[in-house]
Amino acid sequence: MSSRKYSKELVDGPNQAASRSMLRGVGFTSEDFTKPFVGIASTGAKVTPCNMHINKLSEIVEDSINNSGGKGVLFNTITVSDGISMGTQGMKYSLISREVIADSIETVVGCLGYDGLIAIGGCDKNMPGCLIGMARLDRPSIFIYGGSIKPSNENTDYVTVSEKVGEFSKGEINEDQLIHYEKISVEGPGSCGGMYTANTMASAVEALGMSLPGSSSQDAVSESKKDDCVSAGEAIMNLLESDIKPSDIMTREAFENAITVVIALGGSTNAVLHLLAIAHSIGVELELDDFTKIGKETPVLADLKPFGSHYMSELNANGGIQPLMKLLLDKGLLHGD
Secondary structure (H helix, E strand, O other), rough: OOOOOOOOHHOHHHHHHHHHHHHOOOOOOHHHOOOOOEEEEEEEOOOOOOEEEEHHHHHHHHHHHHHOEEEEEEEEOOOOHHHHHHHHHHHHHHHHHHHHHHHHHHHHHHHOOOEEEEEEEEOOHHHHHHHHHHHHHHOOOOEEOOEEOOOOOOOOEEEHHHHHHHOOOOOOOOOOOOOOOHHOOOOOOOOOOOHHHHHHHHHHHHHHHHOOOOOOOOEEOOHHHHHHHHHHHHHHHHHHHHHHHHHOOOHHHHHHHHHHHHHHOOOOOOHHHHHHHHHHOOOOOHHHHHHHHHHHHHHOOOOOOOOOOEEEHHHHHHOOOOHHHHHHHOOOOOOOO
């Protein structure tokens, strides 16, 4: 099967001269029209630390695709931040943003004839939004997680500040101490560092097989995250050549693996509604009872915040979720095929 299944309709032949002319206006060459087009959906924005670096990562992906025989095309979708809007009327838009992300990715890729897709997400609703869009399109796709923020020099993070608000309300700390934690706890790019929704869903996506091994645990600002972007650009070309689609990867067994990994990590309960939505979009039957059944068989093995002591960066220093998946596989709790 041609790796240009969709783009050839857009740009091949004399009748498509006007389409090619428009694309030449954004830098396409005659040679580019012979290559598979790969859309790069960036959730980059300066509205939240989770996503402030993602546009730069998307440029690394673009270069990798272009160097691997494809033509990468950048476009953006939205993100919002639960961490900023929590406790306000703005939270009414949070889950809606998942659908806007999915709709916008599906719209751009479907409209502009992209043969494959790489999406890069950071904040909570980015992961399921990107995966739902990929599922609907069912074209060769890879997800890249933007990565976790490192804990501050005082071993604090965003949730620490929320806890300090409670201490302030009880009179245990004063306002100056509260402002101190506010100022030092979020020190740059990356998603909240514990096993909150973003890291939970990134781990689930890796266990599903929709991101490369290691993508879910890498620090946002690291050479390994840059390498992840390069590797994804190379890997998408293999998926295109072999016509491997999300429906080939996100099987019933893959979802069971993802649920098992989430439970072993002590992940966010938000994984339930997101995995159910992704499964529905790809046509896999998955129900709430499946989480209960797998949960009864799967021990919680991680000691990660918010219920435990450690951050995702510490899990990454010990190999990320791959050693965990190996252990679960050895114990017969994962589908190993």
